[in-house]
Amino acid sequence: MSSPNNCRYLETHEWARKDGDAIVVGITQHAVDQLGELVFCQFKKKAGDRVTKREPFGEIESVKAVSDLNSPVNGVVLEVNAAVPDALHLVQQDPHNAGWMLRVKPDAASGYDDLLDAAAYDKHAAAEH
Numbered sequence: 001m002s003s004p005n006n007c008r009y010l011e012t013h014e015w016a017r018k019d020g021d022a023i024v025v026g027i028t029q030h031a032v033d034q035l036g037e038l039v040f041c042q043f044k045k046k047a048g049d050r051v052t053k054r055e056p057f058g059e060i061e062s063v064k065a066v067s068d069l070n071s072p073v074n075g076v077v078l079e080v081n082a083a084v085p086d087a088l089h090l091v092q093q094d095p096h097n098a099g100w101m102l103r104v105k106p107d108a109a110s111g112y113d114d115l116l117d118a119a120a121y122d123k124h125a126a127a128e129h
Contacts, residue, residue: 003028003122004096008072008115010054011124015096016072016112023073023112025102027060030125032095035062038088043069043101049077051104053111058101060091073112075104 007015013031017024032038040061051057051071058069081100084090091099106112116124 003118005118009121010072014072022103026100037063041085073110075106079103
């Protein structure tokens with residue numbers, strides 16, 4: 001399975017997609033597949049909070065493991081997808097669209113351009129197996 005080309009990726013399986021002046025953030029299909037059945041999600045950041053690239057903005061838990069959700073960019077949270085913690089099926093079924101997690105107003109030095117492209121991310125994800 002190949003990852004969407006309109007996103008950039010962190011090695012820890014979060015994606016970032018430009019949307020106008022904002023960057024939308026979530027976890028990849030690969031992460032969902034690895035985690036299995038999701039049972040809990042908590043965002044530790046809210047609108048107005050700063051996020052820092054590679055630092056946690058929340059956590060997601062499955063029947064197998066608890067994983068940090070790391071921000072792929074530096075910036076200020078514009079919005080969190082408040083539906084996700086109570087509707088984990090959105091992440092499970094459509095992690096790149098309905099299951100988005102944050103909208104971020106990126107800093108000038110957001111780090112977006114340093115993220116992996118889809119081909120590099122898919123290669124990284126495949127090497128983990």
